[in-house]
Amino acid sequence: MTERKAAKERHVVLHTLRWEAGEIGRSVHRAFTVAGSERNTAVQSLKAAAAALLAWAVAGWWWEAPMALMAPWTALFLMHNTVYRSLLSALQQFVVVLMGTLLAAGAGVLTHNEMAAMALALPVTVLLGNYARFGSNGLYAPTAALFVLVYGSYTGADILHRLLETLLGAVIGIGVNALVFPPVHTRRVTQLREQLPHSCGDLLHHAADELAADYDPEQARRWYESAQRLTDVVTELREARRWSAESYRINPARRLRRVPTEPPAAWDFVWDQVTEHTARTMRTLTEAAVRPPLPAEARDALAALLRAAGDTCLLDDHLREDGRPDDARTREARRALARASAAHRRLTAAARTGRGLTSTTGGVIADTRRLLSALLRVADPDAAFDPQLPDQRETPEPARH
Structure with a gap:
């Protein structure tokens, strides 16, 4: 028994050393x-x-x-x-x-x-x-x-x-x-600002697909964990942006290198809101998975809403390298947001005409309304208000059970 344990420990040590050597080799490459x-x-x-x-x-x-x-x-x-x-x-x-x-x-x-x-x-x-x-x-x-x-x-x-x-x-x-090769750090900002809309859009699409086929608590928990990681990406983006700005201070290379076009600071705030409301929506769906389920019509409307919201994320116009707006892309983002707003109205109507507005459906309606309000600035950064978006006064309070 002792020899078997010793052999197992040697195997673990050798495996760890091989893995570490492989990582070092890949880093050098x-x-x-x-x-x-x-x-x-x-x-x-x-x-x-x-x-x-x-x-x-x-x-x-x-x-x-x-x-x-x-x-x-x-x-x-x-x-x-x-x-x-x-x-x-x-x-x-x-x-x-x-x-x-x-x-x-x-x-x-x-x-x-x-x-x-x-x-x-x-x-x-x-x-x-x-x-x-x-x-x-x-x-x-x-x-x-x-x-x-x-x-x-x-x-x-x-x-x-x-x-x-x-x-x-x-x-x-x-x-x-x-x-001698003065350090300038911009690559991480570029990577994160490209990653954030794509990761958020992929998460919303994935959740919409599984929601349409009915989902279980384990799936909802994975959505929520992924959404929580998105909020960490926003924090990392802020740190990378601060590090990038510092790398240009008192740097003789700042006049020799092209400064990449970056979204304004308000872009970080908008995506902070988007990721936060996405996480809240996924948390509510996690709770809904163990409560009385959403009505079928409401679930279909919610799946359509999340899918259209994901389309809006993927159409973020701030990803263009030249910094100039793309009118066609902006129009497509507005159409995706309009589809999401229409799905939200269907969700609200399904909750009212179904078994009544429960705490589950009421929470989902409130969370997704806030998500769409945040996505309005993604689809149209200059917009202040869109009458097609669900207004807070139109969302009734959920029934208490």
Whole structure:
């Protein structure tokens, strides 16, 4: 029994190692063949190594500085994914190193004992390093203090050399990041803004097809989980847009590269509403799957509504690369939304003429009305109100049971 268990564990370990090796191989292949995150990571890693080598060559080989380690150490850790972030990190790191060095030097002069100086300086520098304004660079405060105290170098000349070498490494690190393939991050924004309408449209189509054939709680739960993931995509899109804007700040390549056309910030808000109301609709359908079912006529109308709403999502005109409106596409999106509105009116009528307006049908009517109101801005971004859309006053309150 023990041998069988050991053999099974070896099999799991070997399988994990093979899988990890395969993933590494695929990442390396993508880095050479496809422009993406793997290539960006490889370029930034090589730039960091080159910056550290250059800093060492200047400080250690040419200048023969006594604290030459500080220059490549600083240059290595300033290779961030944006030039702006490198500059901000350099300022934070220089301040942190300065404070850590001065505190350690003061403790050394005061105590004249390495252990006592550490006991005095490290608690203060660690607390300083946890100051939120310094972010991850706060770690360099106790690190700088340790360098000072371990090497016993806290004379005025030593402190000056340490700060000059830190400054040299910062200049080299920022220079390499800004002048050698300066990073610009726009690809992720483009991918997400294309993914969002298509994923939402596919989900609504899928739900409509399964709804028309009658559905069960497990199917409804999968719809809701997919809708929840769409709201995460909106959050990721906002973060990617912020990262893209930051990558153009203080970047010498911003005038050399074509800035891709992006929808305005209001586009994110519209799709935040669309995904939120889609998730609410799917959650209501999840609850409806375990309650008295929707009448057949109401279910057919709801399936038609979701299908037409999915068509509206897929016709989002903001996906054009040149940023100019496509009148034919806009007209088709309006027609799809009109079909969805007509299906909503049929849904409301079926609920009234069937077994009465239950909490299930009333919830579905309210959720889909909000979804169509959000999709109005997708079909026609300049529209303020469409009289064909169901108005809130026309939707009666669901009966309480």
